[in-house]
Amino acid sequence: MHPVYFRYELLRSFRNWRFIVFSLAYPVVLYFVVTGPQRHAHFDGVAFPLYFMAGMAAVGTMIAVISSGARIAADRSVGWTRQLRITPLTPGDYLGAKVVCGFLMALLAIALVSLSGTALGVRLSAGEWLTMIGLMVVGLVPIAVLGVLLGHVVTPDSLAPAVGGTIMLLALLGGAYGFLVATSGAVFDLIKALPSYWLVQAGKTALGGSGWPAEGWIVIAAWTAVLAPLAVLAYQRDTARV
Amino acid sequence: MTTNDTSPAAVVLSQLSKSYGAVRAVRSIDLTIVPGETVALLGPNGAGKSTTIDMVLGLTRPDCGSVSLFGMSPAEAAATGVVGGMLQTGSLVEHLSVRELVTMVASLYPRPLEVAEALSLSGCSELANRRTKKLSGGQAQRVRFAIALVANPDLLLLDEPTAGLDVEARRDFWASMRAVAARGKTVIFATHYLEEADAFADRIVLLARGSVVADGAPGEIKARVGARTIRATLPGAALTTLRALEGVIAADRRGDAVILTCSDAEAALRALLDRFPSVPDLEVRGAGLEEAFFALTGDETDANDDELQEVR
Numbered sequence: 199m200h201p202v203y204f205r206y207e208l209l210r211s212f213r214n215w216r217f218i219v220f221s222l223a224y225p226v227v228l229y230f231v232v233t234g235p236q237r238h239a240h241f242d243g244v245a246f247p248l249y250f251m252a253g254m255a256a257v258g259t260m261i262a263v264i265s266s267g268a269r270i271a272a273d274r275s276v277g278w279t280r281q282l283r284i285t286p287l288t289p290g291d292y293l294g295a296k297v298v299c300g301f302l303m304a305l306l307a308i309a310l311v312s313l314s315g316t317a318l319g320v321r322l323s324a325g326e327w328l329t330m331i332g333l334m335v336v337g338l339v340p341i342a343v344l345g346v347l348l349g350h351v352v353t354p355d356s357l358a359p360a361v362g363g364t365i366m367l368l369a370l371l372g373g374a375y376g377f378l379v380a381t382s383g384a385v386f387d388l389i390k391a392l393p394s395y396w397l398v399q400a401g402k403t404a405l406g407g408s409g410w411p412a413e414g415w416i417v418i419a420a421w422t423a424v425l426a427p428l429a430v431l432a433y434q435r436d437t438a439r440v
Numbered sequence: 441m442t443t444n445d446t447s448p449a450a451v452v453l454s455q456l457s458k459s460y461g462a463v464r465a466v467r468s469i470d471l472t473i474v475p476g477e478t479v480a481l482l483g484p485n486g487a488g489k490s491t492t493i494d495m496v497l498g499l500t501r502p503d504c505g506s507v508s509l510f511g512m513s514p515a516e517a518a519a520t521g522v523v524g525g526m527l528q529t530g531s532l533v534e535h536l537s538v539r540e541l542v543t544m545v546a547s548l549y550p551r552p553l554e555v556a557e558a559l560s561l562s563g564c565s566e567l568a569n570r571r572t573k574k575l576s577g578g579q580a581q582r583v584r585f586a587i588a589l590v591a592n593p594d595l596l597l598l599d600e601p602t603a604g605l606d607v608e609a610r611r612d613f614w615a616s617m618r619a620v621a622a623r624g625k626t627v628i629f630a631t632h633y634l635e636e637a638d639a640f641a642d643r644i645v646l647l648a649r650g651s652v653v654a655d656g657a658p659g660e661i662k663a664r665v666g667a668r669t670i671r672a673t674l675p676g677a678a679l680t681t682l683r684a685l686e687g688v689i690a691a692d693r694r695g696d697a698v699i700l701t702c703s704d705a706e707a708a709l710r711a712l713l714d715r716f717p718s719v720p721d722l723e724v725r726g727a728g729l730e731e732a733f734f735a736l737t738g739d740e741t742d743a744n745d746d747e748l749q750e751v752r
Contacts, residue, residue, distance in 0.1 A: 202547035206540060214533040284497045285591070286521045295662020370534040 199298065200291040209294040211303060217265055221307050229314045232376065235310035237318055244402045248322075251315035252401020253374035255334060256394060258307030259373075260365050263338050266300025267345025268352065268361045274436065275354040277324060293433065296349075297342055304338055305331075318322035321403065330404035333414075337397040341368070343429050351431035368394035393421045443629050447749075448511035450595050450626040455550060456505035457577065458491050465491040467650040468505065473628065473643075475510075478621045480706030481630040482635035482661070488535055489630035492647070493599045496628070517595070521549040526584050528600050528630075531650035532572040538583050539568040546590045546609045558590035563609070578603045585613065589620065596620065598629040602636065638662050644713045668705035670712065673721040674685050674698050685711040697721070699713070 211217055232250060239246040273279050282292060308331055312320075322330070344364070352360045353374075369375060372394025380386045389395050396414040403410050410418075451473040458466040466488040473479050481489045494500035496507055498514025509517040510661035517523040532541060542559060559565045562585040567575065576708060582606050601617075602610045617640060621627050631637055637644045639656065644655035644661040653663055674682075675696045682691035687704035688711075692752060703706040705724055712719060 200548070203544060206536060206544040209540070210533065210535040273533065276533065277527060278533050280499055280527060281525075281530060281587070282548075283499060284518050284525050284527075284546065286519050286550070287548045288519075369576065 199285060199294045204295045204298065205292060207299050208302065211266065211299050217303075221258050221262040221265065221303055222310055224261070225254035225307060226310050229254040229311060230318070233318050236437060241269060242373075242378070242402065244405070245281035245320070246376070247315055247318045248320045248401055248405075250376050251311055251318075252330065252404075253369075253376055253387075253398050253402070254314075255308045256372065256374045256397040257365070257369045258305075259304035259310055259334060260341055260368060260397070261298055261395065262303035262307050263342035264345035264348065264361055264365055266296055266303060267342060268288075270296060270346065270349030270350045271352050271354055271357050273346040274350075276308065279436070282428060285382050289433065293346065294385075297346065300342055301335070301338065304335075310332060313384065314341055323407065325407040326404045329407050330400050330407060333400035333409060335343055335398060337393055337414075337418055338391045340418060341397070342427050343425040347425060347429040347432055350436050361394070368392060371395070373398045391417055393418055447475065448508070449473060450477070450510060451628070452508040453492075453496070454506050454508075456495060456507065457503050458500060459503055460486075464650050466495070466502075469586060469647075469650075469652055471655075472646060473626060475626050476624050476629040478617075478642045478657075479629075479642060479742060480644045481640035481647055482629065482632065482634065482637040482644050483630075484632055486649075487632075487647040488650040489632075489647055490599055491650075492700065493525070493597050493628070493630055497523065497597060499527075521551065521591065522594045523548075523597070524588050524591035524595070525597040526588040526599065526601050528603065530584075532575070532580055532583060534573050534694065535571070537569050537571055538564055538575075538586070541572055541583065542586050542590050545587045548628055549591045551592050553590050553592045555590060558586045561589055562586035563616070565614050578606060578609050581605055582613075583700070585616070589595070589616075593625070593632075595626045595628070600626070600630050602633075603629070610636075614683075634662065634665060648666070668702050668724060668726050670700040670702060670705065670708060671721070671723040671725075672700075672712070672719045674716060674719065681715070682712075685715065687711065 229250060233247050236246050241249045270279070279292070312327070348360055348364065371379060371389055372392050374391070374394060374397075378386070378389060380389065390413065396410055396417055399410065399414065403414070448698070449472050450658070451471065453471040456466055456469045469488075469492060481492060483489050491500060495502050496508070496514060496598050498518055507514050512520070512522070514523070536544070539559065541556060542564075543555050546555055546558070546564070556565075558569055560581050564582050564586045567579055567583065572580070572583065581601075585601060588598065602613055607611060616625065630639075641658055644654075644656065644658050645652055646661060654664055668713065672710055673696050677698060679691045679693060679698070682688060682698060683702055685700070685708055687702050687708035688700045689703050689707070690701040692699045700708060700712070709724065
């Protein structure tokens, strides 16, 4: 990783107010609005403030890592990646800066949503917090890869709907908004095959400090295994030096 | 004898070719540029200038032929920071000030210029704190120049660097370029202005339809493409008479008008006015590059060659 380049990449992210509003402010505001009146409810066997906290953290972090990767599309469209290709910056440094930036923003989103949860009565032990945050970071890996892939395949005019639609679909089906479209049968099996479902479940499985069941790890690993080669391919096609 | 000359050439292009579908953008270009030379790639739109520059920078893969920069491949040259470029297309990334952007680029290179120096050389000092999004077209062009300069590369490629600049900005730009060239850097720039090439290059490489049609010192090239034309309304004049006038190379008729292509416009004008007492609608102008190339490249044979190539 190139330190100075990374610092400016981070600066660019933090000055992008749309990015800040959607990945940081939106989940926090939604959390207070929805959880406030339902502080004592339970959902899916978990206290609602904790469940919805995990859900909102999932939404914020997904927005952070997907938009960060997808902003590659903007760099490509203005010719910036072409300019970078004639500098000594390696494609790995470029990509690394984008991904690490996305994860930093995601950690910030987790921190803000967690503070909001604490304000509304969520109490977890240190081990449970660590389990939740750790699982979320792992669960974000395939989603960050998806962002990088989107950044190489979408055009700037289809970027907003592609990114927005992908996040919406993953969040909604994964149960991030506090409900699941199905809790049994084939549709539920399909939902359990989504990385976003396990991202949301990170909050639930953290109770007692235990991790995901094997199924969760398999789903995350499988998505990563499928998406990573595609992203690498898209990225090599785009950055091949002569 | 160059056997004891161990330093490699700055640029060696050999049989460099690139096609886009049926369009042969670059056709087997051979070119050697020594370190310290300032070379203009001169040609009309579609001559292959940008494609050639993109291949030298390693942004476009040639169909065949090779590029060597100081003995390295374009990728190695980019990775070691010995090459820098100002590309024709593209805008600047958002959310940074001009100084921040130039500082970021400087950090990527092993031997960058001081940021303040690059800003001042490119005339961007007063723009340093401005956000990149709030720049006019000409200002953005100057910032692109600052980005190319701060890299402090041994070989600098500039693709139509003065496009979009007004007269004053052009003059400032070339003054800065002279300063860069004076440091012994090798500079290659693409342009379709003969005057720019003539004023700032040590050597002009004339490109037309993807081939090198002339290569030499500016004075030499200028004499070849700098032909002037005289246009006048002379319905009664015989073309053979006109062709016989001093300084006239060719005469053609377009309706009532005649067009004389001249090797010496002044002599031709004098001869014309001596011969014909009344010459209405007289107009003298420099031949456009396109026309000059048309004359230089031997249009007909080339057109046939095109068709043959496409049939194959």
